[in-house]
Amino acid sequence: MVENLDDGSRHLFKVTFNNKALKSLTGVNWKIYFFSFFIVESKHILSKDGLYTKPEGYTLPNVNLKVMHENGCLYSMTPTTGFKELLQNGTREITFFAANWAVSKTDIPPNWYITADGLNARVIDSTKEGFVGEFTSSKQWKRKKEDKYDPYSPMSRYQRYKTTNTNVQMKMVIPTPKEITNLDTSKLLNITGKVTIVHSGLDNEAAFLTDKYNFDSSATASANGVNIYLSINSTILSAEGYSLTVNPSAKTVTIYGMTNAGVLYGVQSLLSLLSHGLSIPQMEIRDEPRFEFRGMFIDVARNFVSKNVLEKLMDSMAMYKLNKLHLHLADDEGWRIEINGLQELTQVGSKRCHSDTEDLCLIPQLGSGPDDTTSGSGFYSIQEYKDILSYAKKRHIEVIPEIDTPGHARAAIIAMEARYRKYSTSNMNDAEKYRLVDPDNESKFLSVQYFKDNAVNPCIESTYVFIEKVVSELKAMHTDAGHPLNIYHFGGDEVAKTAWVNSTKCEQLNFNFSGDAASIRNELKNYFTQRVANITFTHGLNMAGWEDGFNAGDGMPFDISMYQNQHIYSNAWDNVWEWGEARRAYNYANAGYKVIMSHATHLYFDHPYEPDPEERGLYWAPRFTDSYKSFRFLPDNLYENIDVTRMGVPLSKSDVCGANDKKCPALQKPENIAGMQGHLWSETILSEDNFYYMIFPRLLALAERAWHKASWESVTDKTKRTMEMNNDWDSFASTLGTKELNRLDSMGINYRVPPPGGSLDGDNIKPNTAFPGLSVEYSTDSQTWKSGTIPYTGSPVYLRTKSADGKRTSRVVQFSQITASAQLIQMSFTTVILCSVFLYIFLLKN
Template identity: 40%
Template sequence: MKEVDDIVSEYKRAKRRYRLVARSSISKMLKRYCSRWYGVALLALIGWTCGVVVLVFASRLDSGVDLNYKLPFISKSKHLKKLSQADLDHFASTIRLNYTVLENSYKGKKLFLAEILLTNTGRKVLPAGGWAIIFSQPYTLEPEQFPYPDGVEKREFGVRFHFFSGNVYRMTPISGFRPLAPGRVKAIRFVSEHHCVSRTDVHPNWYFTGPNLQPRIIESTRGESLDFVAPFNRSGLWKRNIIKGDKDYDWFHPFTPADRARRLKVQDLGRAPTPVIPTPVEMVSYNPRSTLTIDPSSWVIVSSPSLANEARFLSDHLGVQMTIRQPGRSYIALVEAGVQVNASPQSQTQQTQSQTRLVLEEAYDIEVNPRLSTIIIRAPSPSGAFNGVQTLLSLRSLNGTIPEVRIRDAPRYRYRGLMLDVARNFHSKERIFRYLDVMAMYKLNKLHLHLTDDEGWRLEIPGLEELTQVGSQRCHDLKEQTCLLPFLGSGPFTGPPGSGFYTVADYRDILRYAASRHIEVIPEIDMPAHSHAAIAAMEARHARLAALNFTEAARFLLSDLQDESKYLSIQSFNDGAVNPCLRSTYTFINRVLTSLVSMHRDISPLRTYNFGGDEVPKGTWQKSPVCAQLRQSGVSAEPKRYLASQIANMTSLYNLDLAAWEDGITSQGQPMRRNEFPNRNVYVYTWNNVWEWGGMKHAYEYANKGFKVVMTPATNLYLDHAYEPDPEERGLFWATRYSDTKKVFSTMPENLYLNADTYRSGLNITICQGPDVENQCPTLNKPENIEGIQGSLFGELLRTQWESDFMLLPRMLALAERAWHKAPWEAESDPRRMQQGMESDWQRFSNSLGHRELSRLDRLGFQYRLPPPGAEIVDGFIQTSVTFPGLPVEISDDAGSTWRSADGQNILFDPSKSYQLRTRAPFGERFSRVIYLTNMASAHFSALNYGIVCNMAALTVMVGCVF
């Protein structure tokens, strides 16, 4: 890294200066004392002292003491001046900020030690005051001293840190901070909770601010490269817990090329064995050697009147005209008709008659006949016909040919969903359109839109303008009067991804686009927790109107202004919970609810309202006067339960189904009673299945109690988690260290307990054993209440479109496969045969992705994740492999200057060389993360951390002083 080189250069300059002084002194002393007996002793003492000075110098750097006043040849700034805007602009562009994690499991606790290096590369002295640096991070800083309303001082570094809700921090210089001269380095250390094991754990866009000055982003931290974060180049940095003997010791290591080859190697079948993903239930016939090509100038589309919209969709995609009269040949017919699907006994699910009817409403039958030049799609409903249309588009090759085939198909689950978090970081309307397109391609039919959270409110509600004027914007306003705080590295200015919202027209456009693809949009307005944005917006409204009309000002207020409760959410918000005891809370909910009903009415009537309900922190509302009054009035239910009951009553008046995350329907650790909810259906999204936490039973518990269950287990279907346990991989890891495409593919929704593989630490786990097995792993007695599965993509780390694409794809294809198709191996009772069946099925699926589906995504511009290749040295030759056969692998032996194909090549391994490998996309110039293959046992990282460089430099100077 350039930063390391600069530090090394600084030490070399210091070494040269000290050696010049030392040589001059030693030369004089040699002449005078060399002939005397104590001369040698004196010289030894001088050398030892010189070495100690430099070692102290290095250790001072390590401990953060400013180099600016520890070396005599570095000038001092003797006065403090007021900064101008030009000064602040200069410092933002010339103060280089670097972030280094020094140690996880700091002092044997769930803490990590980090260091900020400020290097002055400019021409001006950074003064000892008049500025601050604002930044955000995922974890609470100095947690052992929290809370600290007046900030926490780090006197040894001359700075104070101030906490703002949601882990936004202001770092200001205090007494003891010495001005930072040009060319000098300032190190500052702090402790944070938990661990930091990935580059993307650090947020970008740190910025300078000063009194009456416009904030400026520190250029070295700008954007998504995160180059200012030092490498995680040893196990103490990439492991979450390094305490030997601790039950949570982290056993994961980043995959080596050989690890990847052994774990993910798949036989290349040379083709896509399955012409359609997700896999159809019944492939009656398939002859890939017999094909037809649709000529838009001669082919037509005819349809039953009820299927005209689906015919129009197909016409738009193929450029083929629609007509009323059916010709003798060269036509595509969409026919409304019943379909019988003969599922094999192994893949049948236990279903009630009503649920089977729901699934069969989406069935289709497609027949492609090249001899007659006809394609006929039969379906009992428009949604079934649309599924048939998507299968036809999937069958069409890149050159336009379609094979002879007969398919009868129907979905496994009625609910095949994707949750998109647009609250943490905003997704434009156009990006939502793209994801609706890819959902439709793979027959997903439910878009759960997470529209609100602590960090943003993303939907216009007429009459509550502050929700979008304040609640949808993030900028530099630490009092949150005009915008929210700059959460999640969004920086000091409004604009994407931190700021943005859907107007009523935008939202209706999304509904219209989704409805044309038979996708139901389920809006989520998350409360009572995760509501900081709404609370701040309504407090801004209250402040605006209070002087004019107190009654109207308080009409939609969501917080008890006299509440002195102390709490902190998982995301470190201390003001993010709506107060369920306020009447105005329900006035607010009713306004939002009626607005949503109105927006949906003439496009896709609102059927389900999701109120979130998750992660309410302990201590909330304990000192709320209005909650005390509510209890005194005879309401015995806890506030969260009271809120759920009230929302259920309100939504039932609109004949709506109710939905929530599992903890929203939980009271005192137990599921609420189904009869507490008057709604026709109550959908529970079960997510908290972390094996060692005991939550794996929740899905079956809720189903057995009569709730409709949508399974989105975090260990398998949270698509925001990293693909690999590597510090260079984007993603979270709180539920499981990593979750790749194969893990999503291997999920068994109807055998949840069999999905248990490892603890979060990496050790194998065994569950459902012992005398308490029925309580630990209850049996699913009402399988008819399992509605389906959903992948969830939370957006804390996703600030750009390519990052969202990367995390979503290709895992979403595996999600679609499991939501639509029940594989025979899922029903195997023998674990060995089940594993063999899964591996064989994965080979088929991965070849279909590599040889076909990823090319389709490429053509549509999706920037899906390209998995790095595996590599082994076999009989002296480099042997490569890739997760999705068909993706090209390239190799370089000149540090990436030139690349050549490694596919099918006999490349002799030269131990004197270092090789780089990467996977390439089928189209365009997109590549995977580069991996390294050397003759070293561990070839992950080659850069030294600066601490080693410092110690080596100190040792060099010490030796120079002696000799």
């Protein structure tokens, strides 16, 4: 990536071809496919109205290569007449522009591939992950001139990690319990020897203890040894609340819950106490969740993860008392759930491979390459999905399936078109039964991700036959697994404005359309949501959707009275402050929708942890989101989260809300804030390690805010609130570094290990970490690593943080003369200022 232009309109790529074959590369019968998140050569390829990409493509001058937009993020380049052959061992550089910017290595997806007549499509080895050149200048890592972000140096990171809190207290349990009383650390209960779990009918909850420790399980207490009592108690007022009492003198632990879920959360708190040693102090915990809805969203459509990965995620969710797993099972790039009777959804829609017709698979996207062996392909069989549901049920986690419609539906559309072609010559009724498109729709459009054909048609009856079929089959799977389906999520987001403007079938519905394309789209979305809501209602379900799925315009939702469902849930995600749509969350709640706080600025874990080209993730909302940012989210006071623009320019509340908070409506019905949810969209998640890296440890910060309302959240003075919040963060971060990350290590969860900070301290480098308790290693050659005091002689020193179990490390960062000099200059400048102040005071006194 060469540079981003100052105005943020385009960025410049340079691609170097090096022919290592035994013969020349001529301009005959080959094509290279590659991926870009932004329109390549948009000035030439994109139509003037921006509604489509030109089918003839654009020939790059001087090199005679034609670039074409295939669909989505897939592009191709092919030689034209006049292409000059590339000789053996020859090199050639080509350059081209793409829209907007690229400031991260993951902005350029890997696995470019080549096709040629008579040969199978092959990945070009040199484009496998890690093939993007280094980012060495601000022109590369700044999106535009006004971008305030630079990659952190060890010293800037040191300042971010530094604390002035001299009395950091470890948290007993994460998420923090509502109340801990009668705590006496001098009185300890040693849970060793003969330990009995005493309960009746709580085998599932007791198993979380007996699976971890060699405890007995019985309906009667032991006459000697330690007894851990589990029971249901109606005096607990919250459905998921519990009490936990440790009594060393009686050698007992007593856990009460109003429900089995409450008992499980008490057991999880006990497991947390035991994870730091089997001797636990006398205490009483009274605890209950802040929100009923405490969720984690996983996009398995863009890139797939196995059932085992989801099970490990659910283990951690139960450990930290999260109770909703929102599975994004279908999108443009993939369909991931087997549906009985619609085998094409998985035979075609679950696979990505090189294809001219898409009869066997979807075309590659997001770096998936030309075959179906990567994370771009995969699905859950009916039995595997039932297994996921059973696993979730044992952990009191509700699974919420999402089938994204009417936009983001290309995988379903292509699969049903393959089905149509299969049956069209023998049985036209069967062929058209589940068809999702109007073949006479001549509307031209591009979705946000540049798909030209990803919108289900809301004006044909077969669309609703398809949705009815899918909902029925999902409900049956849930019923068979003993995990009843409660909420069906229909998606609803990001439908292109012009997707249906020229649909013959929509014209035949005799809507009295008025206004522009956006108005037509909204009117048809209104119709679509009513039809889908009616289907879910007949199945006894609640319905959920992304906030723009219910958007009537001007920040207001469709009239909720037109839905018969008991509850309609809306994920409020679009709070990029300068875009002005943060108001939707409170507008929707005031209108009667159950709102799930899903805000992209704090709760989207597909974003990088740092503003660094080496960090994985997209950054369309904030430039980065670390665990600290998620931790300090204020779900009860949305507008107090206003901080900066996407470019890092500071914002005040008045900048966003205007005079008298006119643009920021107040929350009048707080009872309609159902809860909050973290999100992992998977465009850049190409492996299991990528998956864990992006979710953890941010999930723990999510759990903390979803379960526990901290006292500092209610402080109105912002300075005082920030100080108290930082003290709470210090405790939280230290607990992660000394206890919780070890627990994740023991589960095989490869969380992100944050790079260390470093500051000059005389002739040594003083390191620190985001999570105190983690250790730092250093090297002078990036090969041999040492622990202990880090000497600094002026030559570069390499630093890395070790994981809690010592088996993994962070990425390596360099402490160099340049950054050290910058720190010395800053220190010298500060010294001069202080001396000047003291001198000025002295002169005044005299």
